[in-house]
Amino acid sequence: MDREWGGGWCNHISDCRARSSSRLGSSHLMASQTTFSGILDSDCTSNPDFCNWHKVFIYYCDGFSFMSDIEHSHAMNLTFRGARIFNVMMDEMLAKGMRNAQNAILTGTSAGGLATILHCDKFRKLFSDEIRVKCISDSGFFIRGKGHHGYKNREKFFGDVIKTHKLGKSLPPKCTSKRKSSLCFFPEYLVEDIQTPLFVLESAFDRFQLTSLVLEGVTNCTNNLKSCTSTELGIMRDDEASSCRLVF
Template identity: 45%
Template structure:
């Protein structure tokens, strides 16, 4: 038996080793508040200034830039936005002052050989609309200013050297991955014509699909977000001009990506855990909680539920195909079969001995090969549960979009 004192000592050692590991991976990056943006109306839900974390590039990467947007879902009505503004997803007053950089943002050459010495920026997400909104609710003191925040941050980074960028990437995870899609062509337009610009969406390809009850839960949800935040006017015009009376459907990547001009790469699971939990089988469509255990662990799904989930994969791949990803030389993808959500921000899934492999390739190499055009990259995994390199169980929460 291990004594209580020994357990405490082992716990302390584990904490110290974790801290050392994080520091070795360039973890502690301080926050920058854009106080000047407030005068432009570029503010978080509660009116506080937007913020980001910036680790400067060096050597051959001094003129290369990665702007990465964090995830965190959306707020679709006044009540959820009021609740959200009491958290770091709605107020920069509540954000941590130091943020850990790993995966795509790692400063370690061994684990991130293609991007380790670039200027790396983590954009904090505090508007609740994937940086698309531009409205105000004075009665509830809510500011829906996602578009202004995006423009203010890009302007600030341009003044700090991004205007001289040789290479630039806009990336994001989940709601940030959706933001990277919806703002990709705009990002391209805000940078010099001489800059090589590409975008990366990690777990941001949310599909337009029915839920298990046959309802349109996610369509209704995104429509509410777009209406509340005043997003439609800021969604890509190349999409909204084609959608007739339903321009809000341009919140769905499958309609936007078809007409995008800027090269983009998609990292996604065909069994994205957030989408299965919140698009396919949301609580509102699962009154009897028949899907509760299945959503926690696919091994706990019934054969009938697994058939539904395999059909969801088919719908996801069809949406990717219709978006033109499979036949475009400028687009790339890494679609695995892991029950996962967001994979480029953590070293364990980005580039480690435990990272998922598709076609003998890990995510970090696939992204680097695509960005530097070493080879076309369209990696598509076999159906679940075929991939032994996938993590055993998804560890993300049910509401981490």
């Protein structure tokens, strides 16, 4: 079982430069070890189905969900080669025994959840047909949500990320052949072409989605639902129900 973590994306060189001096861009600043939880938890009481699986945690560091692959460095001495990191990690895990697995799951949270969607079919191809392979995207279904609050800003943001990381040729061609590339980082336009079994887990009260789609700037409420007014809770319930119908 492979797990990719979250951490958003950098949409301009200056932003990526700032990340390079943090745990989101430098292996020197990452924790030496992580705590497995949820589906990766080794406690068989709370996680009876997956507690005894082999687990691999992949730290997120490229700023674009392990999709970038630029040959040259930028002027600010930055390299965007997340796709190569993903490939090398998969090669290493296969060599260490992953190729002998009978069941394999690729999962991730937030930006890692989106990486899971983008890499799901690619992960499936690493194994023979008789191996059961599935993907789980946890809180990674970032929607464009046309007509919903801020959708043009979301599209521009991902468009800037795609431009910065030069991802025109890296995004799924089944998507880019039907629509502009700035839309091909939104799961609502990707899942229709994924062939591998994919489970999408998304809370109706996901803080990021609420802040960007429904209650922009209302941090007190989105950080703690107990501090929300009855009006804000009503807006969330109504809008999230509409979003779920739109997404799924």
